[in-house]
Amino acid sequence: MERIEELEAEANAVYGNHRGTVGGRTVGENEVRDILRTSPDEAVRREAWEASKTVGREVEGTIRELARLRNRLAREAGYPDHYHRSLDLQEMPVAELEDLMSDLEAATEAPFRQLKERLDQNLREKFGVETVGPWLLSDPFFQEPPEDGSLNTDRFFEGKDLEALTRETYDALGLDVRGVVAKSDLYARPGKNQHAFCLSVGRDYPYDVRVLANLRAGRPDAYWMNTMLHEFGHAVYDRHINPKLPYLLRGVSHIATTEAIALMMGSLAEDPGWLGTVAGVPVEDLSEKLVARRREDLLVFTRWALVVFRFEKELYADPDRDDLNDVWWDLVEKLQGVSRPPGRDEPDWAAKIHVATAPVYYHNYVLGNLIAAQLRDYLETHITHGPFYENEVAGRYLLESFFGPGARENWRDTVLRATGEPLDPRHFVASLK
């Protein structure tokens, strides 16, 4: 266990400090994302995409070693491997989760294919190419769909203060985040972890909750708006766990329940209603496009999450196999419809930080999306009778029925009590139609 801690810290440091090179210039993840979102130059895009993957070679060995060690612990505890142990400890029966993920694969198959064909057609026209390389997509892993040029969600946030908008969003719900903001590290600087996360330090009340993000002063964009709302969603959950609970139960019910809140809040950054009333961005004529984009986001993200989920299963089944690069690309081709560049044999799977430091985690984003869809439906139908984000009653409801009980209940009971029914993917699947 000690060695695992060390290796995870090492991997974290590599991801934090690694910078790729584009055109002789050192670039971090913010710059790579800018290039992939906006550059019209295929050669530059390809360089940026390649640069985003170079970290994979640096950490591949560490990840394989981590997987071996995690497996050793799992086997000592009687599990076949870490994948099985981790899911069991997350109160997720393996067969049930695999059925759910397969159902979602089937439910997204046809609409995703249609969407991907349309995106490819647009990209072929836009870049004047025959084949769509992965660098023509707008992020290194195709986690989200490229934006329709006429939408450009970044412009909604021009001149806006994302920190202030985050505060105002939670104020509208009656959930104060000032204490968290004061303790947080929100702006990018050299050598800093390039991602975003929320951290609850200790379990003494008042809770010490902090967010790390990489906002760029004077350069607000949709990505960081979504991310800020997401991380502060985790933060309000952490802050409002009933402090009278026994020490060990003062935590979230489950990763999936805290991701549900974070995802529900993050998605507001593209919600026409929230943009109009809270962010003060008039988007009437873009409402339909935003709703369509939301659906595309969910489709693309679900297919990507399936890649990570299925890949990790294979990784833990045999961390020593020498064809992991192919295992990854086979999944990417099958599930995301993205072809591998000819001859590519690189550990691109290792460029995804979760594989190293948040193992067997990704399905929680999928479950989080399912719970978020169900919770928002319930809130708006039964509690607020209108948009939940402009109503303090929603905040109070979340506080009492979702956050407060903490880890006293398992995730199924939390979902049941907060939404009146067990988890039912139909709410999510309906939003894909």
Ligand SMILES: [Zn+2]
């Ligand atoms: Zn999250």
